[in-house]
Amino acid sequence: MKTSTFSLLFMFLACIPILSGCKQQTPKVGILLHSYENDRWTKDKDYLVENLKKLGAEVMLEVADNNQQKQIAQAQDMISKGAKVLIVVAINQDEAGQIVDMAHKENVKVIGYDRLINNCSLDYYVTANSTQIGGLMTSYVTSLKPRGKYAIIPGSKYDNNAMKIFIGQMNVLQPYMEKGDIQLVYSEFTEAWTPAEGSLHTNAILDQNGDSINAIICGSDAITDGVLTTLKERGLEGKVMVTGQDAELDNIRDIVHGTQTCDILKPLKEMAQTTAELAVELATEKPLTMKFTTESNGKVLVKSVLIDATVVNKNNIETTVVASGFHTSAQVNQ
Incomplete structure (x- = not known):
């Protein structure tokens, strides 16, 4: 028992x-x-x-x-x-x-x-470091052309990330501007993260500066799409440095083809x-x-x-975008 x-x-x-x-x-x-x-x-x-x-x-x-x-x-x-x-x-x-x-x-x-x-x-906030991102894209294009006329389109005025991107861009540009090497001829936020906004602002940039613009630094690939479309329409495809962010497949292909300069791979x-x-x-x-x-x-x-994010250019697509599994090499090179 x-x-x-x-x-x-x-x-x-x-x-x-x-x-x-x-x-x-x-x-x-x-x-x-x-x-x-x-x-x-x-x-x-x-x-x-x-x-x-x-x-x-x-x-x-x-x-x-x-x-x-x-x-x-x-x-x-x-x-x-x-x-x-x-x-x-x-x-x-x-x-x-x-x-x-x-x-x-x-x-x-x-x-x-x-x-x-x-x-x-x-309570909490998780994000990519947008100030670092603005600095990355701007550092890359200034390393290629440290003199000339620059324009920036950071992104939507309703998104705090766009302001952070702008701060990162200006952190890099300011020393060049103070020396007189770079002239910032245009700086405007958009209403939204869209190709239509990219096209709208690019037309304004070109109307004001003609074909003398050297770089358009954009805060997203959606905006960049509109920028690239307008540059092509106005005979400037591949003649102006253009940045983006988000590493969209079409934009990575544009880098391969030489119409876009760099992009940002967000983590x-x-x-x-x-x-x-x-x-x-x-x-x-x-x-x-x-x-x-x-x-x-x-x-x-x-x-x-x-x-932190990573800058993507023509020379490191395989070691960034492809190696991370974001896109395959076959997709990029179609």
Whole structure:
């Protein structure tokens, strides 16, 4: 009888961890994307979902088609369905603060992904280092032509990343300008990250300067597409240095063909992995394992992770874009 009682007690104690484990729910993490306006964002989505699932999270995914009110409604729906953490690519970085406010009322954490959310108590921010990116693209073109007329189109005036890019660009250009070697003849932000905006600003640059412009430094490949189209239409294809960012396949091919000078390969895999790890740690209330810097969003200093990017040029495509698995050599050289 004693043996039987001991055995039953042992079995009961052994089952306690199993029974306790059954009570633990799979952490729910919501991803709120702004749109799939170019291929880069499909990669972000795939990397985020893959990493979150590897870490055992249940993933909720919504795309707002660049409609901020739609994204706010999607966030509310995710919160009501039990999301513990939201990963947000904001459309309007001021209006998206409503998502943070709603989330905090239900004790849900918010991570700004790639884009900062302004004037709210945003919890975390994971992004590429946009100031470094602006410096990289500008350093490369100035190394090729340290004298001449330059124009810069940093990006959307509604995106904090564009301002950071601008700061990085000016950090490099300023010494050349002070010596009189480089003349900055045009510097304007855009309404959006689109080819139409790139074309609009390039026409303005050329109308003001004719064919004397030496470089147009752009903050994204979407803008660059419009720049390249307009240069071709006006007989200047391959005659003006042009930069981009996002390493879109067509733009890498343009580098191969000599119509684009350089691009920026953003660390999307590392950004997604870092964001997924942070999200799951927050959702499961585990101690955070990563180190943070801070970025001001106008209200608070947001705990942030800034990851450096890589410049891509004609000589290093194989060791950057191809080696990272972003595009294959066959795709680039089609």
